[in-house]
Amino acid sequence: MIRIATWNVNSLRARLPRVLAWLEATKTEVVCLQETKLADGAFDPSPFEAMGYQVAHHGDGQWNGVAIVSSVGLVDPIAGFGRKDLEAGCRILTANCGGIRVSSVYAPNGRSLDDPQYAIKLQWFEQLATWLRECGLPEQPHVICGDFNIAPSDVDVYDVQALEGMTHVSERERAALEQLLSLGYSDSFRALNPEQQGFSWWDYRGGAFHQNHGMRIDLLLTSRLLSARVTEATVDRAARKGEKPSDHAPVTITVID
DNA sequence: ATGGTGGCCCGGCCA
Secondary structure (H helix, E strand, O other), X not given: OEEEEEEEOOOHHHHHHHHHHHHHXXXXXXXXXXXXXXXXXXXXXXXXXXXXXXXXEEOEOOOOOEEEEEOOOOEEEEEOOOOHHHOXXXXXXXXXXXXXXXXXXXXXXXXXXXXXXXXXXXXXXXXXHHHHHHHOHHHOOEEEEEEOOOOOOHHHEOOOOOOOOOOOOOHHHHHHHHHXXXXXXXXXXXXXXXOOOOOOEXXXXXXXXXXXXXXXXXXXXXXXXXXXXXXXXXXXXXXXXXXXXXXXXXXXXXXXX
């Protein structure tokens, strides 16, 4: 059995004590991190290595940045899409962890429907789908973990009306997510918890967490071969509380052999 | 109410 988690930490420098404490407490075997906001040269693997983890990092500066932390092996890392011409920022890192291909992804936010970043977001998802097919990843035991910046359906947001006309819930974004699912991937949390809301992000502003004004945008999409082995999917809401939390909570799946 | 909070790094930008 191994557990695989995804956690947008909103700066690994700011969140390092929380991340290390969470690893110590949960002993989660594989953790995909997003928004490390570090360049590779500024990333220090030693605190993870001291806890028995291997780690790969892909970042080039103060924005974005993704990492994979694993205690069950970490080999064959692939940074980006393997095509620098099509890579917008450091938003995807893939490795083999204990026989499972694991991708840590941080999708573009999109900002607003009329912003050029919205089209870039949709293009990024197109490129992701193309790259997955090219690599044959949908036919392998594979999980795409990360902050997709898309709420898959209306039950995944606190107030549909309040978000009308905003990013994260638009038809085109949801279609982009559906395109990934059509490759055979399953939204593991929703598949295992049809009734739970499972929010994973709450705005820092306006007391959103305490009012549970959140969204479920941090997903673990499992390929067909892997989906059959996933027995549990949980959100650790406690990690959103306390001193200097990220605005995202970790989401964890349990995978049996 | 076009705010609010928190991260980047020090004047806005980004989420």
